[in-house]
Amino acid sequence: MNQQPICELAELAAAVPDGAVLVVAQDNCGVSMAATRELVRRGVRGLHLVCVPISGLQAEILIGAGAVATLETSAITLGEFGPAHRFIDALRKGRIRMLDATCPAIHAALQAGQKGLPFIPLRGLIESDLLASRPDWKVIDNPFSPGDPIAVLPAINPDIALFHAPLADRAGNVYIGRRRELLTMAHASKQTFVTVEAISEQNLFDDAKLAPGVVPAIYVSRIAVAKQGAWPVGLPEHYGADDAAISRYVHSAKTEEGFRRYLDEWLNVEEVTA
Amino acid sequence: MNLDYSRAELLVAVIARLLEGCRHVTVGASSPIPGAAALLRRDLTQGAMRVTILGSNRYNAYTNGGVETFDMAAQGRIDAFFLGGGQIDGQGNINLVGTGRYPASDVRWPGSFGSAYLYYLVPKVILFREEHTRRVLVPKVDFISSPGVSAPGVYRPGGPYGLLTGLAWFSFDKQKQRFRLESVHPGHSVEEIRDQTGFEFDCPDEVPFTSAPEPAILTLIRGRIRNEIAETYPRFASTFAN
Numbered sequence: 001m002n003q004q005p006i007c008e009l010a011e012l013a014a015a016v017p018d019g020a021v022l023v024v025a026q027d028n029c030g031v032s033m034a035a036t037r038e039l040v041r042r043g044v045r046g047l048h049l050v051c052v053p054i055s056g057l058q059a060e061i062l063i064g065a066g067a068v069a070t071l072e073t074s075a076i077t078l079g080e081f082g083p084a085h086r087f088i089d090a091l092r093k094g095r096i097r098m099l100d101a102t103c104p105a106i107h108a109a110l111q112a113g114q115k116g117l118p119f120i121p122l123r124g125l126i127e128s129d130l131l132a133s134r135p136d137w138k139v140i141d142n143p144f145s146p147g148d149p150i151a152v153l154p155a156i157n158p159d160i161a162l163f164h165a166p167l168a169d170r171a172g173n174v175y176i177g178r179r180r181e182l183l184t185m186a187h188a189s190k191q192t193f194v195t196v197e198a199i200s201e202q203n204l205f206d207d208a209k210l211a212p213g214v215v216p217a218i219y220v221s222r223i224a225v226a227k228q229g230a231w232p233v234g235l236p237e238h239y240g241a242d243d244a245a246i247s248r249y250v251h252s253a254k255t256e257e258g259f260r261r262y263l264d265e266w267l268n269v270e271e272v273t274a
Numbered sequence: 275m276n277l278d279y280s281r282a283e284l285l286v287a288v289i290a291r292l293l294e295g296c297r298h299v300t301v302g303a304s305s306p307i308p309g310a311a312a313l314l315r316r317d318l319t320q321g322a323m324r325v326t327i328l329g330s331n332r333y334n335a336y337t338n339g340g341v342e343t344f345d346m347a348a349q350g351r352i353d354a355f356f357l358g359g360g361q362i363d364g365q366g367n368i369n370l371v372g373t374g375r376y377p378a379s380d381v382r383w384p385g386s387f388g389s390a391y392l393y394y395l396v397p398k399v400i401l402f403r404e405e406h407t408r409r410v411l412v413p414k415v416d417f418i419s420s421p422g423v424s425a426p427g428v429y430r431p432g433g434p435y436g437l438l439t440g441l442a443w444f445s446f447d448k449q450k451q452r453f454r455l456e457s458v459h460p461g462h463s464v465e466e467i468r469d470q471t472g473f474e475f476d477c478p479d480e481v482p483f484t485s486a487p488e489p490a491i492l493t494l495i496r497g498r499i500r501n502e503i504a505e506t507y508p509r510f511a512s513t514f515a516n
Contacts, residue, residue, distance in 0.1 A: 026340070028329065053340060054387065075370075075385030079304060080509075088382045098377045102390035102419075104344035111341070123348055124391035126428050129418040131390075133376060147427055180339030236331070 005172035005217065009224040012193050013038030016160055019046040019069070023110070023158035023189055024058055026051065027241070029179040031058050031233045032164035032195040034226035040065045041267050048072065050158055052110065052181050053103035057233055057246065060084040063096060064259045072099040072156075074106060081243075082250040086259055100130055105137075105153055107181065112155035113188030125151040161189035164229045165215075166238055168196045172217030173204040177237070186219040195226040197238065277460060279487055281440055282307055282514040283495050284459060285404070287487035288438060290314040292400055296353040298324040300343060300396075302387065306510035308356040308402055310495070310503040317498060326352075330506040344388060347395045350431070354398040357389050361415040362401060364473030365451050366422020366434040368393070369415035376417050386419035393420040396432040406439035408472035423451050442467050443484055444475060452476055457484040 013035055016022065025031060029052075036058050044067045051059055051073035059076050062068050064086030076087045090096045105122055112120035125131045126139060126149055142148035163182050167175040174194050176182045186192040192215065204210050229235075232245035252262035277284075289311030293299055301309045312325045313333070327333040328343065336342040346352050359368035360383045370386045372379025393399055403410055424430040434446040437453055441462045444453035454476040458467060460483050468477075487495070504511035 029340075054385065073385060075387050077304075077384035084384070091382055092378055094378060100371060100377075100385055102386050103388040104341065104391045107339075107341040107344065122391070123429060124394040124420070126394075127418070127421045127424060128390050129371075129376070130386055130420070149428060178337050178339070180337070181341065182339075184339065184341070 003221075005220055005223045006168075006170065006199065007222050007224055009034060009038050009195065009226055010042075012195070012222045012224040013042055013044075015193070015222060016044060016162070018044055019048075020159040021048040021050065021157075023050040023052060023156070023161045023185050024055060025163050025179070025182055025185065026054050027056050027233050028236050029182055030164040030166075030176070030235055031056075031230050032162055032226070033058060033231055033233055034164070034195050034229035035162055035193065035224070036061060037266060039067060040263065043067075045069075050106065050156060051076070052185055053101070053106040056084070057249065060087050060253070061263070063087050063090050064253060065263060066095075068096055070097040070099060072101060072106070074101045074103045078246065078250055081246050085250070085253040089256070099136075100133055102130060106156070107184070109153045109156040110184050110188040112153070113157040114184055117155055119152045119154050121150045121152050123150065156188060158185070158189040159191065161185040161192040162194075164195045164226070164235060166197050166235065167200055167204070168194060168220075168223045169200045169202065169204045171203055172220045172223060174215040174217075174220055174223065175204055175210055175213055176215055177213040183215055186215045189219075191221040192219050193222045194220060195224050195229040197225075197227055197229065197235070199223075199225060277486070279492055280514065281404075281459075283487055283492060284484065285438065285440070286311045286314060286495055286499070286514075287491050288443060288484060289400065289402070290318065290491070291485075292398075292435070292438075293323070293354055296323055296398065298326070298346075298352055299354045300326040300346070300352045301328065301356060303329050305356055305402075306503060306507040306514070307404075308400070309506060310499050310510075310514070313502045314491070314494060314499050317494060327506055332505050344391060347392050347432075350397075352392075352396050354400060354435075355392050355396040356400050356402050357393060357420075358401065358403045359389075359410075359415075359419070361410060361412045362403060362437065363412050363415045363422075364453060364475060366401070366437075366446055366453070367415045367418045368401065368420055368422070369417045370419040371417040373416045379417075389420040392432070393434075394424070394430050394432050398435040399432060400435055401437040403437075404440040406441040406467075406470050408470060411439075411470070412472045422446070423448060441470065447476070450476070454478075455481055457482050459484045460486060
């Protein structure tokens with residue numbers, strides 16, 4: 001029997017097992033920093049983190065907290081705020097297995113996952129060190145037009161997709177608007193966990209304008225309300241990033257001790273009031 | 275040498291000239307100067323040239339998520355794109371990953387983003403890096419995020435069109451697999467370019483200065499373009515123009 005999707009944030013985080021393949025989106029799509037904080041609080045370990053197709057503060061904090069065993073991404077960037085110190089430090093110390101990718105490769109591998117295909121071909125990549133560094137990626141000859149080498153990538157089928165969205169309804173439908181990679185993530189993953197700004201009492205499919213931007217409840221396992229749940233990252237069209245908070249993070253995270261102090265403080269914030 | 279325009283204004287004007295003839299230009303993340311240049315070209319064509327700026331809401335009409343950029347590129351719907359790199363070498367190879375032995379790099383950069391795909395597929399890739407030093411322009415990159423040229427038989431409609439830095443503009447010759455110095459920005463010299471470039475390049479006997487932006491172009495940059503780019507890059511917009 002299907003469970004009711006709406007739950008407490010701590011319950012959502014507790015349902016992410018150690019060692020899970022967890023897929024998350026980039027900052028302009030909706031990043032659940034609220035759930036990230038709960039994951040760090042409960043001390044999740046051994047995650048295989050897949051970033052669609054890049055990540056910022058979310059991956060940086062999970063890596064710094066020791067939650068990540070394998071990182072699959074096309075970039076980790078905090079943009080103009082400066083370097084992702086904990087990501088860089090973890091690589092230098094060999095604490096994470098790094099799977100460097102390129103953005104369309106992650107999109108394509110998830111698309112293979114959503115179609116139930118074992119692999120998908122992709123242009124580009126040939127003769128790059130990126131390809132050479134990925135033993136799981138191969139080059140085959142185009143079976144329809146021999147003499148045309150093409151890269152093939154295994155499908156990605158994450159255990160859990162996690163993101164933050166503006167709105168859900170009681171049935172478990174989630175509004176994502178035009179951030180379609182979130183839909184692909186949900187399709188490709190075994191379960192989808194979402195934090196939202198608010199719950200609508202009306203079924204989202206009753207509104208013809210919202211319906212095309214909805215992840216249907218059939219894909220969604222858990223939803224928790226987290227107001228300002230992307231903070232200090234922004235949620236496009238709702239609120240911007242908290243530049244001061246991110247700057248302070250980057251400054252603190254230069255050293256492991258500084259990062260720990262920031263983390264203690266962050267974990268002890270009761271309610272975010274950005 | 276006193277110039278009545280900033281370096282950023284010169285680079286915007288130069289890139290806008292390089293985009294002549296394009297139907298659709300896409301600008302990647304963290305690229306305010308290429309973004310401003312694409313918007314300038316768009317204005318000069320009365321909107322006939324389309325511009326997509328990733329990270330913008332107003333200049334991004336994609337409805338199929340992040341993958342749409344890459345699908346468009348694969349179908350030849352993007353004529354020009356911009357790539358940079360922590361290292362760029364004389365064969366046009368670019369490194370966005372790091373220096374030293376991968377993966378425990380001495381210096382680690384964010385990562386390859388879409389380069390290992392778009393560099394192969396977009397016909398006019400303009401390499402853009404303001405810093406022009408031997409640290410960036412190296413004989414051989416430590417990690418090839420994406421190669422400048424491909425072996426015969428590899429599907430490669432795209433590749434490097436040229437390299438624009440804060441000091442000069444080089445074109446790229448795909449047959450010779452080399453850059454050619456085309457112009458030096460006002461206030462700089464060929465000797466300076468040689469001193470600051472870590473790879474060999476072709477150099478004609480006479481190298482002209484890069485043409486300064488015309489007064490009408492500067493007026494556009496300081497007015498309409500500054501306002502347009504502010505939607506995506508507010509801090510850049512408040513500082514880049516004279």
